[in-house]
Amino acid sequence: DTEVTQTPKHLVMGMTNKKSLKCEQHMGHRAMYWYKQKAKKPPELMFVYSYEKLSINESVPSRFSPECPNSSLLNLHLHALQPEDSALYLCASSQVGRGNEQFFGPGTRLTVL
Amino acid sequence: GENVEQHPSTLSVQEGDSAVIKCTYSDSASNYFPWYKQELGKGPQLIIDIRSNVGEKKDQRIAVTLNKTAKHFSLHITETQPEDSAVYFCAARGVNTGFQKLVFGTGTRLLVSP
Numbered sequence: 001d002t003e004v005t006q007t008p009k010h011l012v013m014g015m016t017n018k019k020s021l022k023c024e025q026h027m028g029h030r031a032m033y034w035y036k037q038k039a040k041k042p043p044e045l046m047f048v049y050s051y052e053k054l055s056i057n058e059s060v061p062s063r064f065s066p067e068c069p070n071s072s073l074l075n076l077h078l079h080a081l082q083p084e085d086s087a088l089y090l091c092a093s094s095q096v097g098r099g100n101e102q103f104f105g106p107g108t109r110l111t112v113l
Numbered sequence: 114g115e116n117v118e119q120h121p122s123t124l125s126v127q128e129g130d131s132a133v134i135k136c137t138y139s140d141s142a143s144n145y146f147p148w149y150k151q152e153l154g155k156g157p158q159l160i161i162d163i164r165s166n167v168g169e170k171k172d173q174r175i176a177v178t179l180n181k182t183a184k185h186f187s188l189h190i191t192e193t194q195p196e197d198s199a200v201y202f203c204a205a206r207g208v209n210t211g212f213q214k215l216v217f218g219t220g221t222r223l224l225v226s227p
Contacts, residue, residue, distance in 0.1 A: 042219055055213070
């Protein structure tokens with residue numbers, strides 16, 4: 001299985017809502033990533049988990065809260081988002097270490113009203 | 114930190130022509146350079162990558178070249194087909210920016226006309 005799955009595919013939420021994005025992989029990868037991608041822009045790294053521990057936080061606002069409950073799952077909890085947070089949220093995974101290919105999921109298209 | 118520039122931003126070619134996309138990077142310690150293809154509504158897909166100890170790598174119609182001295186690398190697609198139409202991103206990973214952090218270029222929209 002060489003696939004990263006993400007749910008939901010689309011999400012519309014109000015600024016007062018709490019929602020979660022989910023990511024799953026069964027490739028045995030011990031590094032998992034959240035990226036944010038705005039329209040016509042490249043992916044921007046948000047968080048990296050390595051061996052289920054947060055290793056990189058790119059100064060992301062606290063309204064985004066990542067969680068890695070086990071080596072196959074990655075969540076992104078959303079609370080009190082702003083309309084400018086509307087974007088495609090991509091999950092990726094890789095082996096830990098240098099030069100290891102990152103496999104991306106299809107993304108969750110988030111719209112904040 | 115690492116900075117990656119990518120050109121051109123859009124590229125239109127006729128089917129069967131070759132396409133070349135170029136990227137430059139700033140961190141001389143960068144050692145891994147992947148290329149991703151992103152189709153509409155999908156996540157990026159790795160199409161080829163190259164490491165700093167290699168000057169060129171080829172996979173069927175796709176090739177990547179790396180010039181470490183000049184700090185630039187290029188994607189070459191030969192015999193382009195309409196299904197090659199997509200946005201292509203280059204990326205670089207520098208030792209000093211976290212061993213797992215990829216910095217992406219701004220993307221090239223490739224359109225292959227039949």
